[in-house]
Amino acid sequence: MGSNRSETPTGGRGTPPRPRGAVVSGYVFRLIREQLGHTQDTLAEQFRVSADTIAGWETGRRPRTAVPVGQVLVHRHRLLRLGADPALLLALERAMEADVLLSSALDDAPPLADDPMGAWVMQRHLVEVLAWPLCGVTPTPLRERFTAPRARRGPVPTAPELPQEDRRRFFARTRRTAEQARGREHFLLRRQALYLSGYDDATDTTEWLAHQQRSMRPDDWLTRWLADRSVAAVAARQGDRDRMEHFITSTLAEDDAGEAANLNYWAYWIAESPHVELSDAFIAGRLGPWPGDRLMHHLVRGLTPHHGFFDLNVHTLWALLSARASLIRPKSSTVRALRDQLPVLLDGPELSGRARRELEGIRYAIRLAEA
Template sequence: MRASTRQTLTASTGKGQRPRTGLLSGYVLRVIREQQGYTQDEAAERLKVSPDTIAGWETGRRPLTAVPVGQMLGLRHRLMQMGASPALLQALERALEADVLLASALDEGTPAEESPLSAMVMQRELAEVLVWPLNGVAPGPVRSLPAPPRQRRGPAPSGPELTAGEQRTFFANMRRAAERARGPGQFLLRRQALYLSGYDRGAETGGWLAQQQRTERPDDWLTAWLNNRSVAAVAARQGDRDRMAYFIDTALQDDDAGESANLAYWAYWIGETSVPQLSDEFIADGSLGPWHGDKLLAHLVEGIAPEHGYVDLNVHSVWALLQVRPNLLRSGAAARALRERLPIMLDSRELSARGRRELESIRYAIRLAEA
């Protein structure tokens, strides 16, 4: 791919140089413009900037993260007036934040303790945008879009891209951060760096992650629980379901604290609770909070599919969720989707014995709710 069409941060990520940012937010801005059917010249006129500015924003040459807050708010309001969807505008906000995280992850000069990954617990909307150039999977608001009214001219990337060198730098820095984040108050950084390291497709990634788990010496229940969950999730993403099955058997089943922590983690991750959390402590406070659960049920049901890496955890989490939120079975699209999914999964050979028992229990609960 020619350099003029490649969406990259920069090749200059050496020591003493901060990498450019704007890869992710620039690409989302491009998606917004194309969905409205505007050319760069037409969008520039509507946004009251020059066409070169639009081109610079979209390529990251002029990163949106460098735009002053007041100007950024004005830009957002004009995008609203142009008819941009609220979901895409929210994706743009997440992309701006993800650009800051990505630039830091590519900067070898950033000390681990100053990494923004240690500042707050990520939620799915942010994480999906951040890993977009790593796994090639567009975040939900972009993935579900129809084809734009106008077709692009010439070769164009299907998503934001990192060069092979930038990907190596990213994963090397994530591993370094995870290995060094061993002190008091650094577990959040270590956990989130391990999570991002799991997107490395290298053959040795699984072994490295397993070794990291073996060397973890947590001195409290929550740290141990989160460490085991993180490693099981990464292993499942890479096709190893045994670790996830072991996690469910040992850390969730017949463990009220583990079940509560699992649902609290899911609820925050999926956005049932919108208040940002600065540490993982909320997971272990024993309270599920005032969230409803329909959004979480919809997410979990979507993952109840034979080919889904987290299918065992999703099935068990639905089962546990319905124990504390039984009314979710009585209304909503998620409940209908669950009813439709049950026969398919119960006929699947990929389902574990535990998962089959839990789905049979759910089917029985549905029959009682409909009686």
């Protein structure tokens, strides 16, 4: 089953292609300039460049991905001295990485072995920035810190803008990559291409993903586990909570290996595990050396009953606290927030029997720690 999407590179006959080398990083750079209270002219003075250069960085005419690495570091230090918010500077670094991935998908597709989408196991902070121009959802760190839009003249975009034709082209490429990336050597590339394809709001996305998932034939425990998780995660994003419940019951809870793999994956996904991984192999085996505080904080904040990943968050939190009971520290702000949430969550009629039992177990563990 192939994709029926167009891959026309421009918006129409005779229309030059829009700049796409700095879609995300240009937008974030503008946010930094505005956070500093500078105009393009005044920031140009600070950087000793022309105002047209600043404008080019922001629009993508002069993508920052083309600036030498040493100069990028100089710019970063200068922005720090000017008072730039560290969260925005970190977002700028991730945005440049996301722009490379976007450009790779929108330009000539590389051979599967060279596709950057399969070069390393992506983490949440990069995936959220990469998906920003595709779905318009602000990455979590920026959504929490920068909620009020700044006053500007005329209408302004509220997210990095990617032309509709480029969005279609991006998803056509991720679909083609997923369809072509067969075999164990390309499993990571296929898995991540499928995950990104799940952000597509086209009417045939659910059907196409279901077909791709049925065609997966993993031949070892780890790839089978990851394939099952990918199926459940994409289904949850599409609003199907039954598939996630089946994954938890039949794959996670069946043995210690599945539980450890889930915790290792989550710790890496939210960047509590400090090392970048080039393959999924790190997931298998015993729990990694990560402490768990950040993961616990992330899971507690994600306990939203109507969210597609609610059941997985509950189970993962229960498994984390079962494996590392030392995280239940009564004076911890995360533990206090969890304790206050539990009565409300347990009163919810939409809880599954398993989620209710796990939340009750967590409440009991907190009470024991506070006794």
